[in-house]
Amino acid sequence: MPTPLSPEALRGAPKVLLHDHLDGGLRPQTVIELAEAHGHQGLPTTDPVALGAWFRDNADSGSLVRYLEGFAHTCGVMQDEAALVRVASEAVQDLAADGVVYAEIRYAPELFTERGLSLEQAVEAVQEGFRQGVAASDDRIRVGALLCAMRQNDGWQRVADLVVRYRDAGVVGFDIAGPEAGFPPSRELSTFEYLRQRNAHFTIHAAEAAGVESAWEAVQLAGAERLGHGVRLAEDIDGDRVGPLAAYVRDRRIALEMCPTSNVQTGAVASLAEHPIRRMHELGFRVTLNTDNRLMSGVSMTSEFATAVEHFGFGWGDLRTFTVNAAKAAFLTHDERRALIQDVVEPAYAALEK
Template identity: 45%
Template sequence: MNNSEKNKKINLTRELIGRLPKVLIHDHLDGGLRPETIIELAKTHNLKLPEYDPDRLSQWVLEGANSRNLTEYLKGFKITTGVMQTQEALHRVAFEMMEDMKKDGIVYVETRFSPLYHTKFGLSYDQIVESVLRGLREGSRTFNIKFGLIICAMRNLPSSGSLEMAKLAVRYREQGVVGFDLAGDELGYPAKDHLDAVYYIHRNNFYITIHAGEAFGKESIWQALQYCGTHRIGHGLHLKDDIMTKDNEIIEMGYLSQYVRDRRVPLEVCLSTNLHTGEIQNLRYHPFPIMYKNGFRVTLNTDNRLMNNITLTEELLLAVKQYNLNIRDIEKLTLNAMKSAFLHFPDRLDIIYNRIKSGFAEIKKNNQEIQGNDRNKDKSAKIVKKNLNEL
C-alpha cells in the first residue's frame, strides 16, 4: 500500500453504505409495504386502489406524503392498513419487511404497528400480533437479522384502546415484542391522556417510546418525558425550540434539552419525514447536526419507507451529503441506535461487538481507512471525539 492509498478517505457511496451493518429502531411496519404487495393483496380482497401499477402507486403515495402536512402524510396508511386485515397478509408483510431489511444491510430492526387498525375482517388482537411475529421470526431465521416488535397505541383514539395495546405488548414480551409506543397526531391529542397505558407499561418493568415533538412543540416532548417517563423520543424535532444557536453553535440550552442530553434520552430522528410533512423547510434547518455534534444520543431512521420512498441506506446517504458525515459518524450513529434498542443488554452487546464493530472494521480495512488521516482538517472526526463515545 503506498502513501496516497493510505491517505484515501473512504468515499461513502450508496453501495458502500448499503454494505455497512446498520440498525433501525424507528420504522413502521404499515409504512413500508412493497407497492407490488399492496396491489396483489388489494386484488385478493377486492379493495379499491387509486393506482394498480406499482410505480404509479408508489408515486401516488409519495405525492400524498410529500404534501408538507402530517395529516395528508398519514393518508397513505389507509391503503396499507386496508390490505393488512388477514393473518396471511400480516405474515407476508412482516416476512417481506425482513427481506427488505436484509437488502438494506440491516442487522437489527425494531418495527412497530398498531393492532388497533387491523380488526376490520374480524381478527383478534392476539391473532394480529401472532401473525406478524410469525413473519418476523421466519424472516429472522431466513435472513439472519435480529428484530424487536413495538406495539403502538394511537394518541388520537380512545385511551381504553391504548391500555389494551399496553397489555397486549406485555403479554407478548417473551415472543418478540420489546416495547410500547404512542403514535399518531400530536396536536390536540396529548400523551398524558394515555397514562393508564403508560403506567401499566412501567408497572411491568417494560419499555416505552413516544412520538413527540414531531408536529408539535417542545411541550409535547416535556410531557412524554415528565408525565409519561418515556425511555426514548420518536422524532424530538422540536427540541430545537429549547436550544438557542448562532452559526450552528449552541449559545443557550433550556432545562428540557439539558435533561434530554444529560439522561442520554435516545432521539429517533427521521429526516425525510420531517421534510415531507413540512415541519422542516430545508435540511439545513434541522437540529440533527447540532444535536449530534453536542453529544445528544441521536439516531437516524426511515420512519415509513414507502411513504418517504427511502431505505435506511438512502436516509444515511442524505445525512452524509447534507452534513458531511464520514464512516466514523455512521458507525457512531449505528452504535447509538443499538445502545438505545429495547433488547436485553447482553443481546445488545452481542450485536455491537459481533455484527457492528466487526463489520465496520472489516469494511474500513478493505477500504484502506487509515487512522490519523489528517484529522485536523477532518471536522467530522472532531465531532466524534467530542461526542463522549461510551456514555
C-alpha cells in the same frame, strides 16, 4: 484509506433501525396484489412503479395529515392473517437486504381488526411473519416489535397488556402513534405507570407535529425511554445554549429517533437545510437515524445514510456513532446490546474507516 462513501458501501454498512412503521413500508406490488385479492377499492393505479411514486408524492405535501392519507390503502389490505404474515415477512427481508442487522418495527394492532381479526390474532400473525422473514434472510437480521396504541383512540391499556403478554414472543416495547397535537401522553398516564411496574419498555412519538411541550410530557410525565422523532426539541436550543428540557434529554441519554426525509415531508422541519440533526449531534445528543415509513417516504436506511452524507456532511465516523447510539438505545438486554455493538457494528465500521 477509508472506504469511499459510495452507495454500495453504504448499503453494506451494518445498520440499527429503531423507528420503522410496518404499515408504512409495504412493497407497491404487494399492495396491488393484496388489494385485488381482498377487494380493496380506490388504489390510484395498479402499476407498481406509478403507485410507489403516488405514495411519495402524497408524502411530499409538507402536511402530516396528507402524509397519513396513504395509510388508508396499506392498512386496508392488511386485514387478514395471511396478508399480515406476508407484509411482515417481506419487511424483514427488505431490511436485511438493506444491511439492517437489528430492527424494531412498530405497528398498531387495532388498525388490522376491521374484518374481524382480534388484537391477539393480529399480533400473532405479524410475529409469525417476522419469524419467517428472519429465516428467509438466513438469520442476518434480528427483529423486535413495538406495539402502538393510537393516541386519538381509547384503549391504550389493552395494547400495553399485549406488550407484556407477548414479551417472550418478540414484542419488545410500546408506543403511542397518530395525531400528536391534542392527544398528549397525559390522556392515559396510568398506561405508562402500568408498563413501568411490569418492567416493559416504551418510546413515545413526540416533538414532531407538536413542540417542546410534547417532548416535556413524554419525558417528564410519562417517562419515555426514547422520543419518536424529537426533532422539535431543537426549539429548546439557541446557538450553544441548551435549554433545560433539551439538556435533560441529552444528559439522561434519551435517544432521538430522527427521520430526516420524513421530518421534511410532514412539515416538522421546513427543509433538510434546516434540519437540526447535525447541530444536535455536535451537541452530544443521542441521535439515531431512521426511515419512519419506507413506502410513503420512498426511502431505505441506505438512502437515509446517503442523505446524511450529502446534506449534512457526515462521514463514516458519524454513521458509526448513529448506529452505536441506536444499538445502545435498543430494547434489548445489556448483554445483547453489547454483543451487537462489539461483535457486529464496531468491527464492520473499523474496516470501513481504515
